[in-house]
Amino acid sequence: MDPVSNTPSMPDRASRRDTALRDAAKELEAGFLAEMLKSAGLGETSESFGGGPGEEQFSSFLVQEQARAMVEGGGIGLAESLYNALKEREK
Numbered sequence: 001m002d003p004v005s006n007t008p009s010m011p012d013r014a015s016r017r018d019t020a021l022r023d024a025a026k027e028l029e030a031g032f033l034a035e036m037l038k039s040a041g042l043g044e045t046s047e048s049f050g051g052g053p054g055e056e057q058f059s060s061f062l063v064q065e066q067a068r069a070m071v072e073g074g075g076i077g078l079a080e081s082l083y084n085a086l087k088e089r090e091k
Contacts, residue, residue, distance in 0.1 A: 022083050026071050029079035033067035034060075042066070 037043065043059035071079060 018087075021086055022079070025079040025082040025086065026068075026075075028082055029075050030064065030067040030071045032078060033070055033075070034064045037063050037067060 038060075043063040070076075
């Protein structure tokens with residue numbers, strides 16, 4: 001915090017912007033992975049022992065969270081590539 005103007009200093013502002021940019025890149029990667037997981041058949045209800053309509057309605061949430069967990073575990077590198085490309089555009 002800048003004591004004179006009582007506003008966040010430049011490094012704090014840049015750090016928050018970088019964090020927000022990295023979070024957005026991770027969400028984009030998670031969305032991409034979720035779509036790929038759906039295309040691979042993850043989240044489809046099984047014929048036997050299916051969970052009924054509730055399982056069908058909430059399976060997309062499970063797939064999205066599994067994709068987020070994959071990103072937090074390192075993902076496929078898409079978030080890092082997006083982040084770096086967006087940082088280059090800022091310069």
